[in-house]
Amino acid sequence: MSDVYDLTVRAKIRLDQMRADTRHPADMNALVYGIMTGMNLAEDRLKVGLDKMSEQVMNCLANWSRDLTQVLVNANLTMPEGKSFDVDSFVHLSYRRSASASFYAEGLRLGFQYVYDLYAAFADMDDPRALTLGHTKRVKTLLINIL
């Protein structure tokens, strides 16, 4: 049985650090929206059967120095034929290229990684994908409440 951290508590702790560093509120919003985006994108992968974490894909999706079209073209190369990432998975897309972009990317990594850590924790249970997707839905609601 593997353990998994509580993402909402981790996010709270990170936001408190940012408050202590007197970061702009937009940076904190960017972090939370980034987390939700990372979770959405990892779910997009899980839904098409890609149940192994890929740092390469995560890094590609979190790269804010490239425009989104380039990012998606590259990331979609890793998807099965006929399947692609959904642009709508990017929550509050405007943060991706804003002054808070680094926090959006940080959040994206956190969220993406979390979904796969969660999946690993459920791996030896019945229908780990359904359990993971059910749990991430709840975590997203909790994250919205944090803001």
Next chain:
Amino acid sequence: MGYDIFDIRVVTLQSIKSFDHDGQLAYLSGLLWGLRVSAKWLEENGCTTYNEEVGAFFQARPTKKLFEIVDEWNSLQKNGLLLSVGDSFGGVWRLSKETIFFTGFEAGLQYVPKLYWSLSDDSTEKAKIIILVKDYVREIRNWVRETIENLAI
């Protein structure tokens, strides 16, 4: 500030997967009570440590009824760490699934102090952290209740 804490929802789902239906309900009922008790002790008594005596106290009285043990426990408390039968929801499991019920109860008792220390640091007031913990435990308890309801359907 703080450190990571495990996701108690995930751990709970992992913990109950091998139990039968009644066992799952017993564990969740115990967990609900443990969370309630330890959150109350934190809020009302400032108790930030796990109290290992209470579980042992119950286990040492296997034939007594739940409310009798609660009364006995409460009569012995000098530090105000009181229990309420009304919080337990799980008195029904006392006879049939006692071990599982108290495993859940202990899990709840242990979780709240861990959550407190995961959120605490040297600069944040204790009262603020307690509010955070209380809010978060409420969320967790809602999840436990929903899970119980889903199982009961």
